Amino acid sequence: MDGQMLVSLGLILATFALYIGISIFNRAKQTSDFYVASRGIPPFWNGMAIGGDWMSAASFIGMAGTVLALGYDGLAYIMGWTGGYLLLTFLLAPQLRKYGRFTVPEFIGDRFDSNPARLIAAIATIIISFTYIVGQLSGSGVVIGRLFSIPAMYGTMIGVVIIAIYATLGGMKGVTWTQVAQYIILIIAYIIPIVFMSLQVTGNPLPWLTYGNVVDEIGAIDRELGLSEYFAPFAESDKSQFIALMFTLMVGTSALPHVIVRFYTVTTMKAARWSGAWALLFIGFLYLSAPAYAAFSRFILMTQVAGQPMDQLPAWTDNWINTGLLEIADQDGDGVLDWTEIAVGNDMVVMATPEIANLGMFVIGLVAAGAMAAALSTAGGLLITISSSFAHDIYYRLVNPQATDQRRLKAGRIAIVLSTVVAGLIALDPPGVITQIVAWAFALAGGTFFPVLFLGVWWKRMNAQGAVAGMLIGLGSTLGYIFLSMNGIMLFGIQDTGAGLIGVPMNLLACIIVSLMTAPPAQRLQDDVIDLRYPEQMTYKDGEVWMNDGTGK
């Protein structure tokens, strides 16, 4: 074990100890602790927890690399993944909070007064969250595996054990505060390297202001090499695909059950609005930095690595060639490495930056701990969501409504352990390309849930038949389009990752048409929807709005 490995290992173990300590301190004692952290999280801290919950291994490790590889076309991810918080905070979160349930399937089941709708929603939640968590566990496996030169398999297993311990102990309450800690660690780890890189390249420590000029210079180098410029629009895909992908990511973000449930942990509609605002600010720190990472890394690779004689490349290139993420070959045999002869893997950019910019052992270890924090925080939130779908929506609401609080807590804990083990087993041998599968999870979340939730809180006429038809048709058409486009049958050049643009409108139409063709929902359910227009203090009852001013009932 060399010095670097000791420093990285020490930092990662220290953060693990911190997470477990936090969840022991915040042990869940009742079901409302376990599922919604007793609904008392202040908006500022909830925003930070949403940031940790939301930013996954893919955001931390992969996004800068995606922008580096795709240029302008990679920005669909940046706008899509942040724009979703607009839809969520404006259209869904406050109303869902006022409705006051534990989970997304529970909202759907109670709002439409339909157990079939509840079951479909619970199963869809489990499928979406499982798809997503497999990506997180593989991500944490890659980080540990690369650091300690052990197979990624053991890395995955270590990650699984850690998450299972703290999620089981603390439930949502413990996970909330570990997510806050994880957010702080991951954002520091993300920003420090890029500040130093900005200093090295431009002499200014604020990368967000300086990388514009670097992007311009990269474009100039591209021009000289006869390549399409880095910032040229739609060089890698059609405009229609860009728009479809951005739409899918936005709508999917706003309908992911593990994100929505975080809005249940605050006190009021007002607190939900502020949570959304703080969350996007905290998420923005990372998303605004990713294009800067991409620009600086590409600039350094283009100016300091490309153009070097093959036998004088920097030492770090060897390590990364060994991992398979960096490929270089002197194709024209002139003994000099050209830019076109370098192939950079997406997952390498952030992890390799501290080495490329020569920032020393501590920063390299910090980035590793940050990547682990990103993977674990998202996995923790997902596990709570999966477990609540099983233990709350299926076991308690459908199978055994008489279960005691103790029994349900136990069921929740067992569900977490089981789903961690299953997800871990799948992640040992992940099916297909992780980033692509995660993109599908967004299409599925948007295609299954968004129209149903949106109409459910805004349109009183929406009924159970509409919700069931919408979810099934949305899920079916999204899956169908993914398969068709994988086999080369595409509408308007939209690829599988943009399937949401097909599934979401289909779902919306199905909800509206089927609802209008069948009987309206009970008056009580319609009144509940009108009640969501007003803050908690105002209540809608029998066609009249009442203000609770504390003067008796």
Add this chain to the structure above:
Amino acid sequence: MKKVEKEVADRYFRTRTTLIIIFLGIGFLVSFGVVAFAEFFSQFTFLGVELHYYMGSQGAVVIFILCLFFNAVLSDRIDRKFGIDDEANTSISNGKTINH
């Protein structure tokens, strides 16, 4: 309990909804709008980079964040104008929420 005039209650809902439509409209224009006419916007530059790239990498995200904060502040102001007391909201919400 005090009855709220239908006109007042409707006005509250309309004001809030108008706000939401305006902010979502802004968000739509700076993301989808700029992407749809990316070629047009590429003739301008901002902070050293062509405008369509700037909007995608920073501009849109910053405007999204501002929209959310403006909405939170303005909504609080509207609530106050309609006599909503946040502490009452909190205690009512605690009593009403279904924690089963």
